[in-house]
Amino acid sequence: MGQDIGQTPTQLSHLHALESESIEILREVAASFDRPVMMYSIGKDSSVLLHLARKAFFPSRIPFPLLHVNTTWKFREMIAFRDRMAQEYEFDLITHTNPDGLRDNINPFDHGSSRYTDIMKTAALRQALDAGKYDAAIGGARRDEEKSRAKERIFSHRNAQHAWDPKNQRPELWRLFNTRLNPGESMRVFPLSNWTELDIWTYIYSEGIPIVPLYFARHRPVVERQGTLIMVDDERMPLAPGEAPREEMVRFRTLGCYPLTGAIRSDAATLAEIIMEMQASRTSERQGRLIDSDQAGSMEKKKQEGYF
Amino acid sequence: MLKATQETALDVSADTDIALWLEQQTGKSLLRFLTCGSVDDGKSTLIGRLLYDSQLILDDQLASLKNESRNRHVGEEGIDFSLLVDGLTAEREQGITIDVAYRFFSTDKRKFIVADTPGHEQYTRNMATGASNADLALLLVDARKGLLTQTRRHSFILSLIGVKHIVLVVNKIDLVDYSQEVFERIEAEYRAFAAELGFKSLAAVPVSALRGDNIVQRSERMPWYGGEPLLPYLETVEVGEDRAQRPLRFPVQWVNRPNLDFRGFSGTVASGVVKVGDEVLVAASRKPAVVTRIVTMDGDFERAVAGQAVTLVLDREIDISRGDVLTHSGATPEYSNQFQARLIWMNDEPAYPGRSYLLKIGSQTVPATITGLKHRTNVNTLEKSAARTLELNEVGTVTVATDKPVAFDPYKDNGLTGGFILIDRISNRTLGAGTIDYGLRRAQNLTYQSFDVNREVRAQMKAQTPRIVWFTGLSGSGKSTIANFIEKRLTAEGKHAYILDGDNVRHGLNKDLGFTDTDRIENIRRVAEVARLMADSGLIVLVSFISPFRNERRMAREIAGDIDFLEVYVDTPLEVCEARDPKGLYAKARAGQIKNFTGIDSAFEAPERADIVLHGAEHDPVDLADELYVRLIG
Missing domain, CATH: 3.40.50.620 (HUPs)
Known part of the structure; x- marks a missing residue:
């Protein structure tokens, strides 16, 4: 840069x-x-x-x-x-x-x-x-x-x-x-x-800054809770009776604690694809964080x- | 992962579309602007409208907006746009904007950073804050109300802070039936008012932020308007000022010293260009050195221009630390301990000439005093009038003296080296912001004369250690009584002492001073100077003054410099002092015959860390004097 x-x-x-x-x-x-x-x-x-x-x-x-x-x-x-x-x-x-x-x-x-x-x-x-x-x-x-x-x-x-x-x-x-x-x-x-x-994102792209792979779309085990996709990252995640994680092509726009971080369905597996997807997307980034919507x-x- | 990312980047560079698009993204220019105007002129609605019309409102925001907009004043889209920008809960409840909010949007041509600033008078300081980093201002006027006091005040502040480009946005034009006559009258009136404010460009646009008229598209409801709609104007207006063309100013922020082999000076080029091989000067010491390297993590540069953050390496070891400014010879900044400036006061407690503040300019922070308040400018009429203090949101022309010289430029020449803030030395709040007009050179010609007989010699003659004992406490607390006992005992032991008493000094040296806060500060300053002179002559000086303010007691200690200074707090409760009332003053104050009486209708700020605390209600003054004597003479 x-x-x-x-x-x-x-x-x-x-x-x-x-x-x-x-x-x-x-x-x-x-x-x-x-x-x-x-x-x-x-x-x-x-x-x-x-x-x-x-x-x-x-x-x-x-x-x-x-x-x-x-x-x-x-x-x-x-x-x-x-x-x-x-x-x-x-x-x-x-x-x-x-x-x-x-x-x-x-x-x-x-x-x-x-x-x-x-x-x-x-x-x-x-x-x-x-x-x-x-x-x-x-x-x-x-x-x-x-x-x-x-x-x-x-x-x-x-x-x-x-x-x-x-x-x-x-x-x-x-x-x-x-x-x-x-x-x-x-x-x-x-x-x-x-x-x-x-x-x-454009700065990460032009500087080649390393980021956690979770930002890139990949098949990951997820369950859907209240319309939010949660990744089952380890065995501590309690599953409801009959609930089974399924593999979906997802990525994360923001990272935090896995039980509170919603994944989005995406095929964007490279930085360029992420940026293109973002330009086309119509939701703001913190929407994937459950804590913000608890109360006004x-x-x-x-x-x-x-x-x- | 590092590897994976790099591979990703390589894959993509093959994809010309995205590479081109990213190039365009990274190469866009930036416009920072602020919106200001009176309350209810619709600033937040206008910004919300700009975001909405440039299609930057995202789906989830839109859904929550529609939800929140119920029961509110909405446009044809059923949305209250101000909800987008009024962030804080209190504001949403009160329906007003109370602080600066920053918004970001971009079009194909430009990126925008918007500071939405409040219209309420008590928050004018926030407007100045927003203006200090803006290239352009949108000044909103309600078409029904025309120019208001706030419109004039804000225009004046814009001019003071040096915002050069103004767009007068005549909003709510729908509510005056899209009247050409109303718009033209307001525009003409504003142009007349702004003529002397030094703006470089002034455009006027009639809009309805609520309905979207003349925001992105030309409004069909105002065929008489021949100019551009607002957003297209903002995309193309030329505000650029090439800071690289100005003389070099490189304020050293941080000395970079990873090991003994490397010593660099990190900072951001404030203006100008610096190249490898350049001879640079330290503004304060005038010592020269040659730039051998311009270091960054991306490799060494041949040159660095205004705005770039770099690390300079020089060819020789000269004394440089944080606060120094590097410059080229022949185009050096002013270097002085006195200057004239315009000051915007941003604090509830007024600005007092004589009080010591901290001044920050560039990376330099020094104690400073307002030495004179030349006049106050009425921001509505731009008329000047005499003043003794500067109240919240007032603008004054002042002279400032710093404890040591600083490097600066007149603000009109360089905004980054000519603007300063003043900080309270006790609360650490930011109190005011100033723009320097020019340096005053008087002080540079005044030097200290040194004499052969000095304090040490005089102290030896008297066989004592000169010192200042500063008594503070309420009227009637027992200060003078204790000081009197001490002086008698010192004299009896063959020591040389002198009492400076508040009442006595006010009969002579300070008889021109009253009891306002400003006068109390000057009262203390003079006495502190006298005490220093007396102690310098070898005396033990006992100062018995109420001295109610922490700031001035600190000043007295600083004036004393290297002279031993002992702060003695005679801590006697107000009830006790009032019961004693040796001079009948409390009775008069209670009866309303004396104004600004400490403890009654003027504050006493008790010391937090006095050297000695004497409890005047619990002990006999003779015992207290004995206790203190032991501490003094040991």
């Missing part, structure tokens, strides 16, 4: 401009905070974020650790991919699972998606951030994903309880980010704020409580 543009002075293209903006944000974090951390969710946005972080600090290694909050219900392919990336790119990988949730065997089937997410993701994240005393947590959220995200700052302030106050955000002018914190407070930082889903304004509520 970041090409040497030769002798003619020129305006940067849209993707070049986004890349530079994100790199500038990542460097600002490294220069301004004592203990930054980067959230690593293993999805395509995380893959782009990881790529940008490598670029931002090259030839240095990424000067902060990557944190993966493991709910224990992630797709197996995600975990394998994560470990391979950590080895290949030599970043510090920290993983955390909520020990209380683990002890009580909190899972999406018996406890409902809302309670499960609250304990295994939101509370787990707070635990991990507190334990690491991180003062800045970098996330891959984009403003085009969801309405409440469209209003969040790039440097988004959190109080000592990790809560977001949407009515009291710091004005963010030019590229002048106010990175100052009082003791106990922290910052969430979103370098991909101005990227769209299409930008992410649910993402905003989760964010106020500390969810990413």
